Amino acid sequence: MTVFIETDLEGISGVSTIDMVANSDPRALERLMADTNAAVRGAFAGGADRVLVLDGHGGGRNFLPGLLDPRAVQVRDVALDGVDAVFLVGAHAMAGTQNAFLNHTQSSVSWHNYTINGRRYGESGQLAAFAGSRSIPFVMASGDFAACAECLSLFGRMETAPVKTADGRNRAHCLPDGEAEDLIFEAARRAIALIPEKRPFRVILPAEIAVEFNRTDYADAAMDRHPDAERLDPRTVRRVIREIREYGDLLI
């Protein structure tokens, strides 16, 4: 049983201010390793025999050297060959979610709304859809309460570890470190048992992928990047994809 864990930083336990994320605060990175290792331990305790981990925040390079559980294998991409289930550790909610710590989808500067087939999703939706396209279920998430609630509402039964609650967008109230790790360990351990019965999240194809940008020049640039794109309105660009071959197919 192989588990793929993608990490982000905004939903990590103990990360309570925007500065901690923006400045790669040492405590934030320490907690990133602690949350990630709790999920790795839980996956093995639940019966996984291989755990792959992707440092997924801002292009990677957040992991503190030598601190990842040595049983886990660090990978550089969302590579799901031979993977049986996907976890997301440190999740944040989609752009526009109230009382959700640092809520955004891909870019807090340029992306306003992201939809797949007309329904709004965030980054958890992109990961779930990519995994689902390979018949792999998304079974576990940790993050703030809003991120966990979003996963449950969009993907149905799964294991979540809400390690903090947000007060507005820029401040979070965190569980004590040990409690957060226990919650993540337990969710990860239980998630392994869910794998046989959890349905992968399958996007109906062909699919319409759309981004409403914050400004028209971001939409101009997206049109330049994608010759197949269409302009739905001055700020909104869509593509119709026939298959999901790579992660980038879900982006604009």
Ligand SMILES: [Zn+2]
């Ligand atoms: Zn991030």
